[in-house]
Amino acid sequence: MHDTDVPLIATRALSAGYGTRPVVSDLDLEVRPGEVVALLGPNGAGKTTTLRALSGDLTPISGEVRWLGTPCHTPLHRRAREGLAYVGERAVFTRLDTTDNLRVGHVPPERAVELFPELEKRLKTGAGMLSGGEQQMLSLARALCRSPRLLLADELSLGLAPLVVDRLLRAVREAADQGLAALLVEQHVRKVLDIADRVYVLRRGRVVMTGTPKELRGELDAIESSYLAKNPTP
Numbered sequence: 617m618h619d620t621d622v623p624l625i626a627t628r629a630l631s632a633g634y635g636t637r638p639v640v641s642d643l644d645l646e647v648r649p650g651e652v653v654a655l656l657g658p659n660g661a662g663k664t665t666t667l668r669a670l671s672g673d674l675t676p677i678s679g680e681v682r683w684l685g686t687p688c689h690t691p692l693h694r695r696a697r698e699g700l701a702y703v704g705e706r707a708v709f710t711r712l713d714t715t716d717n718l719r720v721g722h723v724p725p726e727r728a729v730e731l732f733p734e735l736e737k738r739l740k741t742g743a744g745m746l747s748g749g750e751q752q753m754l755s756l757a758r759a760l761c762r763s764p765r766l767l768l769a770d771e772l773s774l775g776l777a778p779l780v781v782d783r784l785l786r787a788v789r790e791a792a793d794q795g796l797a798a799l800l801v802e803q804h805v806r807k808v809l810d811i812a813d814r815v816y817v818l819r820r821g822r823v824v825m826t827g828t829p830k831e832l833r834g835e836l837d838a839i840e841s842s843y844l845a846k847n848p849t850p
């Protein structure tokens with residue numbers, strides 16, 4: 617069993633942005649071990665900015681990020697050593713083959729193949745020649761096979777076929793069932809709600825809705841139409 621009493625990562629009244637202009641404000645969110653949390657919202661709502669502040673890539677303008685209950689000011693590379701994994705869009709080395717991409721990430725290829733058997737036949741293929749789905753399996757394998765404590769994933773499933781999206785999300789769910797804490801920024805609202813424990817919806821840099829997928833089912837149309845509205849100005 618994993619200790620779910622202390623959030624692995626949490627923000628308290630966090631404001632973060634670029635220069636002195638906050639893009640997200642007054643953000644209180646947390647992710648506990650064993651939880652998959654979805655961060656949803658229209659384009660420009662501040663989802664990536666939030667992930668960057670959580671990862672240590674952006675310094676908060678005010679408020680704080682807490683790691684295992686303690687305020688945390690370390691940069692991204694230090695947090696990575698302490699168990700944080702960040703997966704962005706198709707983060708592969710296109711000139712290396714799949715095996716070398718895994719080795720660079722200190723992941724034995726056989727572990728990656730256990731997670732995604734689809735990669736077995738592609739171990740000697742240049743990562744630039746893989747399909748989008750295979751590239752994302754490779755990125756996710758590189759992150760998950762190092763047994764991180766926290767996964768921050770930005771649009772894992774961008775532009776991928778529905779079956780591949782299911783495959784990637786299932787791998788995250790299974791890792792969370794083993795104790796991983798995961799925060800996923802996703803455009804596939806309905807699919808991520810199928811595997812998430814909790815959801816935050818951001819709009820114009822603020823949390824406007826939060827709850828379990830069950831609690832938010834009735835709001836699905838509103839959430840999806842806010843995506844189409846592309847974060848309208850007030």
Ligand SMILES: Nc1ncnc2c1ncn2[C@@H]1O[C@H](COP(=O)(O)OP(=O)(O)OP(=O)(O)O)[C@@H](O)[C@H]1O
Pocket residue numbers: 634639657658659660661662663664665666
């Ligand atoms: N490096 C940057 N410098 C200045 N402004 C930025 C920078 N990155 C993002 N922004 C601005 O911050 C705001 C929020 O962007 P962010 O990428 O966090 O939103 P998002 O919700 O992830 O959007 P999307 O779904 O389109 O990726 C936008 O207005 C964007 O223009």
